[in-house]
Amino acid sequence: MDLAAFSAALPKVELHLHLEGTLEPELKLELARRNGVDLGQTTVEEVRATYAFDSLASFLAVYYPAMDVLVTRADFRDLAMAYFTKAAQQNVRHAEVFFDPQVHVARGVAFEDVVLGYHDAVVDAEREFGMSAGLILCLVRDLPLASAEAVVEQMLEFGDRIVGIGLDSDERGHPPADFAHLFARARAAGFKVTAHCDVDQEDTVEHLRQVIEDIEVDRIDHGTNVVEDPRLLELVRRRGLGLTCCPISNSFVTSDSKAPVIADLLRRGVRVTVNSDDPAYFGGYVTENLVHLTRAADLTPDELIQLQRNAIEVSWASAEVKEGFLAELD
Ligand code: ADE
Ligand code: ZN
Numbered sequence: 207m208d209l210a211a212f213s214a215a216l217p218k219v220e221l222h223l224h225l226e227g228t229l230e231p232e233l234k235l236e237l238a239r240r241n242g243v244d245l246g247q248t249t250v251e252e253v254r255a256t257y258a259f260d261s262l263a264s265f266l267a268v269y270y271p272a273m274d275v276l277v278t279r280a281d282f283r284d285l286a287m288a289y290f291t292k293a294a295q296q297n298v299r300h301a302e303v304f305f306d307p308q309v310h311v312a313r314g315v316a317f318e319d320v321v322l323g324y325h326d327a328v329v330d331a332e333r334e335f336g337m338s339a340g341l342i343l344c345l346v347r348d349l350p351l352a353s354a355e356a357v358v359e360q361m362l363e364f365g366d367r368i369v370g371i372g373l374d375s376d377e378r379g380h381p382p383a384d385f386a387h388l389f390a391r392a393r394a395a396g397f398k399v400t401a402h403c404d405v406d407q408e409d410t411v412e413h414l415r416q417v418i419e420d421i422e423v424d425r426i427d428h429g430t431n432v433v434e435d436p437r438l439l440e441l442v443r444r445r446g447l448g449l450t451c452c453p454i455s456n457s458f459v460t461s462d463s464k465a466p467v468i469a470d471l472l473r474r475g476v477r478v479t480v481n482s483d484d485p486a487y488f489g490g491y492v493t494e495n496l497v498h499l500t501r502a503a504d505l506t507p508d509e510l511i512q513l514q515r516n517a518i519e520v521s522w523a524s525a526e527v528k529e530g531f532l533a534e535l536d
Contacts, residue, residue: 212507213496217534219517220293220301220375220481220492222427222450224344224374225282225324226273226309228289229482237275239283245275257487262376262405262459265487273309282323283330287462290339296493298502299531300523302340304372308328308353309346317360324365336529340369342400345388346379347373358388362395369396369522372427380414387422387484398522400450401453404428411435418442430467439476448477448520453499454490455483465502472509472516479517512536 229237230254238245247253248314259265261456262502276282286303293301302416303324308504310320328339342360343385345354361368371392389399401417403410403426410431417423418441426432429449432439442449449471456461472478480499490498496513499505 207508209500209505209510210231210493210497213500213510214296214493216401216423216496217531218296218298218492218496218509218514219479219516219523219531220303220523221305221425221448221479222299222452222483223289223301224304224306224479224484225286225289226276226306227269227482228264228292228486229272229275229285230288230486233285233288234272234275235280239278241275241281243277245272245277250382258364259451259458259487262388265459266376269462269484269487270309273306274313276310277315279319279323282320283326286324286327286528287330290327290335290337292491294331294335296335296491298337298492299534300518300521300527302337302342302369302522304342304344304374306344306346306374307357311357312353317357318364321364321367321433328367328440339525341367342370342372342398343368344372344374345374345385347382347385351384352383354385354388358391361392361397364395365395365476368397370397370400370424372399374399374427375402377402377410377413378407381409382413383420386416386421389423393527394415396504398424400425400427402427403431404456405462406431411438414438418445418447423447428452428456430464433467433471443474443476446477446520448516449455450479450481452481452483453502454495455488457487463498463502465499467504468499468502472512477516481518 231250285376307320351512403413426446427450451468482491
C-alpha cells in the first residue's frame with residue numbers, strides 16, 4: 207500500500223501548531239509590504255536563506271522578529287485562514303492551534319486584534335471548510351512573568367473564543383512551575399491546560415514532573431522524554447494524557463526526529479499524536495509529518511489510524527465533532 211497516499215487521504219486532527227509558525231515566506235513578504243515593514247529580505251529565496259536552524263534558540267531568533275509583519279486584525283485573520291485552507295486540503299477536520307499574544311502586545315498590537323483576528327478565521331474555516339478549530343493562548347516562558355500575568359487577565363475577558371492555555375518558547379531556565387498559579391487560574395475559569403516540555407537538557411524530566419504532578423496538564427506538547435522516568439510514564443498512561451509530537455520540527459530543534467521513541471510509545475498504548483509545530487519554517491504540515499514517521503519507524507495503516515483516534519480522543523473538540531470524526535475513521 208502507498209502509505210504516503212494513505213496518510214494524505216486520512217481524515218486528520220492537528221493539536222500542535224503555532225499559528226505564527228505557519229507564516230509562509232510569500233505571505234510574510236505580502237504583509238511586510240502591506241504594513242510598510244522592512245524585513246531585510248525582499249524575495250522568497252532571501253527569506254528562505256535565513257532559515258538555517260540547528261537549535262530551538264536559532265529558530266526562535268528568526269521566528270519572533272518576523273512577527274513584526276502582523277499588525278492589524280485582518281493580518282491575523284489572513285494568516286490563520288491561510289493555515290486553515292492548507293489544513294483543509296490535507297483533510298484536517300479539527301485543529302487546536304497556539305498563538306503567542308505576549309509577543310504581539312509587547313510590539314503595541316492590541317490583544318483584542320490578535321484574538322478577534324484569529325477568531326474571525328476560526329469562524330470562516332468552519333463555514334468554508336466544515337472544519338472545527340480551537341485557539342490555545344500560549345504563555346511565552348522567556349518573557350517577563352508580568353506580561354504572562356497580563357495576558358491571562360485579558361484571556362478571561364475573551365474566554366468564549368479561546369479553548370485552552372499552553373506554555374512555549376525557550377525552556378532553559380524557565381521551569382513550568384513558575385507559571386503554576388496562572389495555569390490554576392485558567393483552569394478554574396474553565397480553560398484546558400497544556401505545556402511544551404521538550405528541549406533535551408538536564409532538567410527536562412523535572413519539567414515533565416512539574417507539568418504532570420504540580421500543574422496537572424490535560425496534554426503535554428512533545429513530552430517524549432517521559433520514557434526516561436518509568437513512574438512518570440505510568441502516570442501519563444494511567445491518566446490517558448496525550449503527547450503532541452512533531453517529528454520534523456524535532457529533527458531541527460532537538461537531537462533528532464525522535465521517530466523510534468514516538469513509535470515505541472504509540473505501540474505501548476500511550477496516546478501519542480503527530481503534528482506540525484511550525485510548518486512554514488520546518489517544511490512539513492501534518493501529512494508530511496505522518497509520512498516522515500511512517501518511513502522512519504515502519505508504521506502500519508492501522509497505526510496511522512490509531513494516531514488519529516488518539517488525537518480526537520485527547521482533543522478538546524465537542525462530543526459531536528468527536529463522534530463524527532470517529533465515525534469517519536471507521
Ligand atoms: N514556539 C513556536 N515554536 C516553538 C517550538 N518548536 N518550541 C517551543 N516554542 C515554540
Ligand atoms: Zn510547539
